[in-house]
Amino acid sequence: MKYWLLKSEPETFSIDDLAKLPNQTGPWDGVRNYQARNMLRDEMKIGDLAFFYHSSCEIPAIVGTVTIVSQGYPDDSAFNTKSRYYDPDSHPNQPRWYCVDVKLLKKFDQPITLASLRLDPALKDMVLLRKGNRLSVTPVTAAEWNTICRRAIQT
């Protein structure tokens, strides 16, 4: 089982938006980066766990956890001309982009801010915290996962 971190801009899709969906489950779609695509398509497995991270907002933070409930499958939004994620170069018979379904596990009572993550020596190698990192899907180690979850419980 693997651990991940998924970024989303809360103005586009927040953890509260996920919470409102039927069964608190929905597709993690719109990813348009090959490295991230490969992780969604090839490496994520049902039962994997992921942090839900809010980016490009007032207080960037991990706001909760989700579980992966599907294998990677073609991202239909790429075929939809009405979608903001439409990609004319992705074709149904040879899809370029992939997504997975995620289900909300827990919204943290207290978000764990990016600033506070940076202060923790145990997290100094986190991919999220690397200089210049822009990947919207990043791996998380078991140690990092436990460190962060422990802190979520304390608050």
Added chain:
DNA sequence: GCCAACGTTGGC
């Protein structure tokens, strides 16, 4: 709004 960092595109 600024800007560093990175990814993608396209000419050669």
Added chain:
DNA sequence: GCCAACGTTGGC
């Protein structure tokens, strides 16, 4: 295959 130009991300 190189690399300049451009577009995007995302923290601050």
